[in-house]
Amino acid sequence: MTNAKPYLQSINFKRELVPSFDEYPFNIPAISTLLSMDFHPDVTFIVGENGAGKSTLVEGIALSLGFGIEGGTKNVNFQTHDNASPLSKYLATVRSFKKPNDSYFLRAESFYNVATYMDEVDYTKGYGVRSLHECSHGESFMATLTNKLSGGGLYIFDEPEAALSPSRQLAALTAINNLVHRNSQFIIATHSPILLAYPNAKIYMLDDSGIRSVKYEETEHYMLTKYFLNNHKEMMEILLNQ
Structure with a gap:
């Protein structure tokens, strides 16, 4: 049987x-030198310094x-600001013959706005909680990852670790792996x-020289x-005694 993954094969x-x-x-080096990008069927990471374009x-x-620019499912069509870059207009996507059964864009910086919207429209079904605002930021992230995402999906995350403790990041890895084994694909920008x-996983490094594929041990x-x-101890002495 032909594998439907990766649902998003590449962008041009x-x-x-x-x-x-x-x-x-x-004018961002990683964008100005971009030609195309292929995605792993399971997990693709995009890394780089602040301002690198992740x-x-x-x-x-x-x-x-x-x-939508705020994130959420494709049915979440609100926005609290209009500062999206025009990049999406210049990207051509190459997709699988089969559409994913589920999809979600989890964006750390605007997830609060998505949670507010979900409360306002009274549609927190699937998240496993009565209100996302009754959870901590990290708990609402985990509720999304472990309850809302149903598998067979294409999931795009932008810095999901922003609200997660180290132990919750380990739990997130387990949840991601469970979803991968349920025919899901992830594209994740992270530090x-x-x-x-x-x-x-495939790891793309963005820096002043452009975009390149690197191994985990090669990342900063x-x-x-x-x-x-x-x-x-030595690092603290150097950093705090300058």
């Missing part, structure tokens, strides 16, 4: 249509697939060395965290 950047590479977001790229991918450890997140934990 329609560079010839870009009016100017001197304006945002096309959230911009993930937002562009999500919007090109029909999600978390814990989430990045998910085995066999892994190297810096490992060095700090192994040398934390």
Whole structure:
């Protein structure tokens, strides 16, 4: 039987249509050098320093697939601000012959707004809680991950670790793996060395030289965290005595 995954196989950047590479977001090195990007059937991570273009790229991918700028399911069609970059207009998506049965765009910076909207329309069915605002930020994230996402889906996350403790990040890994085994695909922008450890994932690094595929052990997140934990006393002396 032909595998339906990856539901999102790749994106192609329609560079010839870009009016100017001197304006945002096309002046970001990782965007200006983008040609295409292939996605892993299970998990693809997008990493990089602040300002490298991770959230911009993930937002562009999500919007090109029909999600709203705030996040949520494709049925969540509200917005509290209008600052989406125009990148999505220049991305062509290559998709599977089969549509996913489920989909969700989890965006840390606007998840509060999604939770408010869900309360206002009285539609928290599936989240496993009466109100997302009755949970902590991390608990509402986990309720989404463990209850709302039903499998067979395409899920796009932007910095999901923002509200999660290290132990909850480990729990999130288990939940992600369970969904992967239920025919789901994830595209995740993250700073978390814990989430990045998910085995066999594809990792794209965004920096001033563009976009490249790297191994987990080659990420700054892994190297810096490992060095700090192994040398934390020396690091504190250096950092605090400058």
